[in-house]
Amino acid sequence: MDKLxxxxxxxxxxxxxxxxxVRNALDWETYDALTKALAAAEGDDTVGVIVLQGAGGHFSAGSDLNDFRRPRPAGDSPGMRFLRQLAAMTKPVVAAVEGNAQGVGVTLLLHCDFVVVDPQARFRLPFVALGLCPEGASSYLLPKRVGVRTANDWLLRARPFDAAEALASGLASSLASAGAVREEAHALALELTxxxxxxxxxxKKMLRHADEGAIQHAFAYEALHFGECLRNYEVQAGFERFLERRANSKPTEVPR
Incomplete structure (x- = not known):
């Protein structure tokens, strides 16, 4: 089955x-497919807008924890290449979020131009709870988008939050009618075309121009420390325990 x-x-x-x-957890193959699809859309004159969504009633449970146990490639990881491509898009990107959005399934939204959410969507940034640090330039963009106090709450406490809070804070741009998030996101995309x-x-370039350098710096700074966190024995042991508990019964998503 195609992962994208x-x-x-x-x-x-x-x-x-x-x-x-696995609630659309992103493994390396899926990251690579996303990067290629975004690059193809960027270079295709027949495409005006990109919509990003998840199958099966969920947006994304974040990175697949199995990949965190694999040797890291030299240079940018597949996830980092995807995030850089998403941040570099000149065409509008609309995210349609339903079900669970966790980890990078939340931080990638900071690089989307519109975030349409289902009223029952649930969000969490569980990095600290996993022994990790933020990624995706979220340490820079999240406080700018939602305010320092809210960013502290979501990142330092790893506290879950709902669609209403996502909208009120500015993470989401609009709240869809129940069960209609895909339709409303696509209607918005058609309007933009x-x-x-x-x-x-x-x-779009003007709106983002002032932050371009800071975003690239945050990407590199976070990736350096994220890699250090992954080399920590206790962090890896935690991943192993979690995956063992989930084996054959639950997806490899970050804990709620």
Whole structure:
């Protein structure tokens, strides 16, 4: 089964993370597929907007913990390459979030232009609880987006939060009607395709220009410390215990 489904229609490229058995946890293959699909959409003149969503009623449970136990590749990890590509997109990106969004399934939203959420969506940034540090430039972007106090609460305490709080804080851009998040995200994407593409891309560039250097610095700074965390014996032992508990019964997602 393809781990990423890609549909191009009406100038909208819809990317569906397709690992429903593990609540769309992102393994290295899925990260690579996402990076290639985003790059292809960026270079395709027939695509005006990208929609990112998950299969099976969930957005993404974050990175697949099995990959955290593998030797890390030299240079950027597959997840880091994906995040850099997402941050570099000049075309609007709309996220349709339902079910669970955890870890990188939340931090990647900071690089999307619109985040449409289902009223029952649930969010968590569990890095500290796992013995890890933030990634995806979230240590820089999250306080700017939602405020320092809320960022402290979500990151330092790893406290779950709901769709209403995501909207009130500014992480989400709109709250969909119950069960209609995909339809409303695609309607928004179609609306955007009806606007002049050059003006859309230029305006997006202007909105993000001041933060470009800081985001790249945060990517590198976080990745350095994230790698150090992964080399910690106690962190790896925690992953192993968690995966053993989940074996044959639950997806390899971060704990709630």
């Amino acid at each position: 489904l890609v549909e191009d229609r009406d100038r909208v490229a819809t990317l569906t993370i397709n690992r429903p058995a 009806g606007l002049p593409g050059d003006a859309l891309r230029l305006t």
